[in-house]
Amino acid sequence: MGNVNFDLKDIPKSEDLLKFSNKNMPLKINAIQACLFLFRTTDEISKIVDSQFQKYGVSDGKFSVLMTLYNRNNHQLTPSELSNELNVTRATISGLLNGLEKDKLVERCKHPSDGRMLTIKITEKGVKLMDELCPKHFTLLSKLLGSLDCESLNSFIDNLKLIRIGIADRIFE
Template identity: 30%
Template sequence: MSFDFTDRPDAHRLELMRKAYPDVDTQSVLTFLNFRACFRAVAADYQRVLDRFGLSESRFLILMFLYHNQPQALGITTLATKLGATKATTSKLVGGMVKSGLVEKVSTAADKRATLIQMTYAGAELLDRFLPVNYQAVNHLFRHLTHDEQVQLNHLLDKLLPDAQ
């Protein structure tokens, strides 16, 4: 019997597992498996949208952080904190974005050794082209849910977050 990603166990198969593992909560496992399958499908669809513009989720987020902080530039430490990543990872991401012409490093007036990151015209132009497609993709993703169902889904997803009480 094969148990791969396309062969998710059903309630019957999970009930059989309960004989060996009494802590199996059939509904929790089914919900988890469905959640994971949904996440993978959504992530793959969204990655295809990002790929069309040569973006990763992290690159997109950095552009959005810079966009919302205009006209001020941001430091690597601030970007790393906002991204939830290390300074080393963020520096590498920003380095690639500098090479791509999406952002540039600028010196601060107070300390010429310190550098800040700001979006370039090319970065702003890419964001202007991407955002409408981004919002269309998100709208398409949730097209089968009513507004009230989306509110309910948000409420339920919030309950899964680690900080939820």
């Protein structure tokens, strides 16, 4: 997970935030506070997850590549398919693949039908790493939000989806 490095100890009070609101630009104060809480919480979760990944010698980016390959029936994709799946640039994928290949977690192979292309395949070592890491990782994620009941979690997911739709629909200056 990318670090936001959000370290605001106290979320600003409503009256402090109201100073920035006016009739031409009214602010939804609780939306600001919710966003600030989300930043702080995301940063805390990122630090915990990053710490776990470090124990296994991977970053969140490397984990994402490995997870994507691990979940494929044949454990392989082309670099461009990986970049599309993970919504990152080819340059980013290339850097991640170089590190993963150096660690012998993936290998570059000739494409089965197009000799000009390569496929990226997770190695046996990579599969073993994921077999060990995934249960621990998903147990950690489960514990991180374990204080919420099932109904609250479903509502939380629905709200996050609405936020993402709102973000996608807006044009920011």
